Amino acid sequence: MDNKDIIETNKKYWNEHADLWFGTTALPEYGVYFPTEDDLHLFGDIRGKNMLEICCGSGHSLLYNAERGAGELWGIDLSQKQLNTAQALLKENGYSANLLCAKMEDELDVPKDYFDYVYSIYGIGWTTDLQGTLNKIASYLKKDGTFIFSWHHTLNYCIAWSCKDRRVVVDDNKLVMSKSYFDESYFKMPVHDSEIVLCNRKISTYINALAKAGFFVEQLIEASDDxxxxxxxxxxxxxxxxxxxxxSFCIKARKM
Ligand SMILES: C[S@@+](CC[C@H](N)C(=O)[O-])C[C@H]1O[C@@H](n2cnc3c(N)ncnc32)[C@H](O)[C@@H]1O
Structure with missing residues (x-):
């Protein structure tokens, strides 16, 4: 599959299934059984700050930041269905945002050197061009601007419960390494009555791409919640x- 087909498959999934994910991966959550923003305080004081969310989904993280006094709110997502939901959610709560239907891989129609924060909750891993996406994100941020994102931890896909007759076996409480940590190739995953296409990047792939894009990594959080x-x-x-x-893992980086 080439990148265009991967993006089309994922777009189809999100346009058809957006309602099933209403507010599920959004601030203050960074991931399942993972410390929240209330525990980590990665954002700090965002009052009056310009914020751009990559893969803003149903808009719940934008709403979270609006309620904390953020300045301009911008969001981009591949799925128009998600953006319609986000717009309605924000409007219902008396807020608005500049919402763009676009691929994060593309040069976005957003101002450069403008944002204090760019962030993404379970969004960045969808990119088919990690380096290009991070380079572009750096260009949207002001110098010293903050980039925060969370995603599946690479080990989560590599390690599975023992499986017998395609049924998960947990009696012996054993986890097995079922996929190579080094395998970054794309794979199809059946979800609901459809499918998505993803790849499982090493943590070092993210860190090295951030460095190459001109970011200083301030925090890498690998944790489970209490x-x-x-x-x-x-x-x-x-x-x-x-x-x-x-x-999951979460990274806070600063544009140098
Ligand atoms: C897990 S959801 C993120 C949910 C979001 N954090 C929220 O608060 O609702 C992932 C989102 O990424 C979007 N997406 C997937 N691939 C994308 C791409 N290449 N460019 C932009 N958005 C993409 C999907 O449409 C979906 O809304």
């Missing part, structure tokens, strides 16, 4: 996994 770490007894499978490895 709910997963401290709970005893019956836990769902994700929580059991989160006791042993981070399901």
């Amino acid at each position: 709910t997963a770490l401290n709970s005893e007894g019956e836990l769902d499978l994700k929580a059991q996994k989160a006791k042993m490895l981070p399901l």
